[in-house]
Structures are given as C-alpha cells and as structure tokens.
Amino acid sequence: MPKPGEERGPVPSIYSQYTRASSHRYKSAKKGVPFNVMLVGASGLGRRTFLNTLCERPIVNTEINEGENLESGVVEPMKIQNYTVDLEEDGMRIMLNVVDTPGFGDGIDNSDVFKEIQDYLEYQFDEVLEEENRIKRNPKFRDGRVHILLYFITPTGHSLRSLDIEFMKRLGDRVNIIPVIGRADSFTSEELRKFKRRIMQDIDYYRIPIYMFPSTEDDDDETIEENNELRSVLPFAVVGCDEVLEDNERPIRARLYPWGAVEVDNEEHNDFDRLRYILLNSHLSDFRDITNNIIYESYRTEKLSAEDMDEDEDAESVSEHADEIRESGNGNVSLAV
Numbered sequence: 007m008p009k010p011g012e013e014r015g016p017v018p019s020i021y022s023q024y025t026r027a028s029s030h031r032y033k034s035a036k037k038g039v040p041f042n043v044m045l046v047g048a049s050g051l052g053r054r055t056f057l058n059t060l061c062e063r064p065i066v067n068t069e070i071n072e073g074e075n076l077e078s079g080v081v082e083p084m085k086i087q088n089y090t091v092d093l094e095e096d097g098m099r100i101m102l103n104v105v106d107t108p109g110f111g112d113g114i115d116n117s118d119v120f121k122e123i124q125d126y127l128e129y130q131f132d133e134v135l136e137e138e139n140r141i142k143r144n145p146k147f148r149d150g151r152v153h154i155l156l157y158f159i160t161p162t163g164h165s166l167r168s169l170d171i172e173f174m175k176r177l178g179d180r181v182n183i184i185p186v187i188g189r190a191d192s193f194t195s196e197e198l199r200k201f202k203r204r205i206m207q208d209i210d211y212y213r214i215p216i217y218m219f220p221s222t223e224d225d226d227d228e229t230i231e232e233n234n235e236l237r238s239v240l241p242f243a244v245v246g247c248d249e250v251l252e253d254n255e256r257p258i259r260a261r262l263y264p265w266g267a268v269e270v271d272n273e274e275h276n277d278f279d280r281l282r283y284i285l286l287n288s289h290l291s292d293f294r295d296i297t298n299n300i301i302y303e304s305y306r307t308e309k310l311s312a313e314d315m316d317e318d319e320d321a322e323s324v325s326e327h328a329d330e331i332r333e334s335g336n337g338n339v340s341l342a343v
C-alpha cells in the first residue's frame with residue numbers, strides 16, 4: 007500500500023460525472039439565488055467569526071462562547087443552528103442560509119454527531135423528493151439542500167485527525183466539501199505551505215471525496231486555468247475578524263498583533279478573499295448544479311431503488327408464502343398484499 011504522499015490512482019469521485027449544466031454565473035439576479043452553506047469544525051476554530059466576516063455584518067454574537075463549557079469538562083451536545091441573510095454580490099441577490107454546528111467534535115465518540123449531520127443533509131433531499139412528487143407544488147417551498155460544506159481543520163501543523171478523515175469520507179457523497187484551515191494566522195508562510203501539502207496528501211491517500219474544482223470538456227481555457235489554480239490553493243487558509251480599522255480613510259478588516267496586522271481581505275496574508283469570491287460569485291452556480299444534478303440525483307436513485315427492492319422482497323415473501331400454503335394442500339388462497 008502506498009504511503010501518504012506517494013502516487014496513487016485518481017480518487018473515485020462523484021465529480022467524474024460532472025458536466026457543467028449552466029453558465030458560470032446566474033444572470034437572473036433580481037429574483038435572488040438561494041444558497042445554503044454549512045459550517046462544520048471543532049469549537050474555537052473561528053467558524054462563527056468566519057460567518058460574520060463572510061456576511062460583513064454581525065450575524066452571530068461571537069462574544070458568547072459556544073465552547074466555553076469545554077474547559078469545565080462539560081460536553082454540550084451539538085446544535086444545528088440556521089442563520090439567514092440577504093446579500094448582494096456583483097448585482098446578484100443571494101438568499102444565504104448558513105447552517106452552523108456548534109459542539110461538533112467535542113465529545114469522545116462522535117458517531118452520533120456524524121449521523122445527526124448526515125440525517126440533516128438527507129432530510130433536505132427527502133423534502134425535495136416529496137415536493138417533486140406532489141401533484142400540486144407548494145409555491146412557498148424552501149429548498150434546504152446544502153450546496154457547500156466548509157469543513158474547518160484544526161491548525162495543528164501535522165496531518166488530518168481521524169475525526170476529520172472519518173467525517174469527510176462519510177459525507178463526501180452527500181455534499182460538496184471544501185476543507186478550510188481555521189485561524190490560519192498561527193502559521194508562518196513556510197509552515198502553512200507544508201501543512202497544506204500534508205493535508206492534501208492525506209486527502210489523496212485516504213481517498214476523501216472533497217470538491218476539487220472539476221473542469222469539464224466544455225470549459226474554456228480561462229475556466230480550466232482558474233480551476234487548476236484554485237485546486238493548488240486547497241485547503242483554503244482563512245483568517246476571520248469582526249473589527250474594521252480606518253487606515254488612510256480606507257476601511258481594513260484586520261487582526262492586530264503587537265508585531266503587526268493580519269489583513270482579512272489581503273490575498274498575501276490568507277485565502278479568505280478567494281474563498282469568499284468562489285462561494286458568493288464564481289462557483290456558486292457550480293455548487294448548486296452539482297448538488298442538484300449529481301449529489302441529489304444519486305441519493306434519489308439510491309433511495310428509490312432501495313424502496314423498489316423492499317417492495318420486491320415483500321412481494322417475493324408473499325408469493326413464497328402462497329406457494330407454501332398451496333403445497334400444504336390448501337388451494338383456496340386469498341392474500342392481502
């Protein structure tokens with residue numbers, strides 16, 4: 007078996023079926039595009055600060071520390087919290103719904119937490135499936151399918167933890183996952199480069215199906231080049247900050263340290279700006295299309311085939327039962343199925 011970092015074949019991926027179904031950007035800007043993002047990661051990695059930074063307003067009060075009970079040894083169960091906010095990006099209205107998961111990974115056994123998130127994702131698919139099967143559609147139906155899950159990796163400088171590997175492996179075929187290094191200002195440039203490389207080696211070695219900026223045959227050179235470039239940035243190293251500083255009359259979002267400032271929107275300091283752009287602008291339609299055309303479709307096929315199989319098994323056992331009765335000499339059989 008090859009070691010992490012050694013060459014392996016391509017990761018079997020849901021994205022191999024991907025053909026870009028729509029144009030790169032939504033032009034129907036006025037109506038608004040619903041976009042659902044999930045944030046998952048251990049406590050204290052800056053998920054909630056990231057949410058405020060992304061939305062450029064205080065959506066969640068980061069003064070309240072969701073993970074504060076950890077220090078006293080009390081492990082609170084994970085919560086699933088929704089935040090909705092209307093954003094405007096480049097003339098396009100985005101109805102953003104962010105699903106946060108405070109308490110993720112705080113326990114010793116996290117299998118219940120994985121299941122809870124999986125159930126949440128699948129419940130959204132089931133809701134759509136039910137809606138599609140209705141004779142009369144509900145005009146107010148809200149599609150809650152999660153288009154992208156940002157998975158926050160702890161900035162250890164080592165490799166992925168088994169929690170990260172198990173989680174992303176388990177849910178990679180239910181949602182587009184982008185790994186993100188939280189609190190990335192804890193690294194020097196060289197440390198960050200090595201840490202990123204190590205994580206991508208693990209992702210490759212453990213065959214974790216993350217969103218790898220797939221290109222299709224129909225893509226133009228510019229899109230292919232852009233995707234190649236973004237792939238090389240993975241995982242995105244982000245810094246979050248609620249504070250805005252006025253510097254030479256230009257507002258700057260920065261974390262201030264005795265030795266200097268880390269600017270949130272400065273590409274040389276971290277990848278926040280790039281990630282924000284792909285989420286709310288360049289790749290928003292891809293995330294939605296892949297969710298609808300590949301991930302949801304494969305869930306739907308899986309679910310309907312399982313139901314068909316259950317029905318076939320029921321029918322088979324009824325017919326076997328009927329055969330038994332016939333063989334036992336009672337010819338008048340009437341069975342309710």
Ligand SMILES: Nc1nc2c(ncn2[C@@H]2O[C@H](COP(=O)(O)OP(=O)(O)OP(=O)(O)O)[C@@H](O)[C@H]2O)c(=O)[nH]1
Nearest residue numbers: 049050051052053054055071072073108189245246
């Ligand atoms: N150094 C550094 N600290 C950060 C960053 N983002 C947030 N923090 C700080 O980290 C602490 C936790 O931030 P939160 O945003 O509440 O983290 P969380 O992941 O939501 O964690 P819980 O609230 O425990 O669920 C706060 O003190 C933040 O100010 C960052 O990019 N770099």
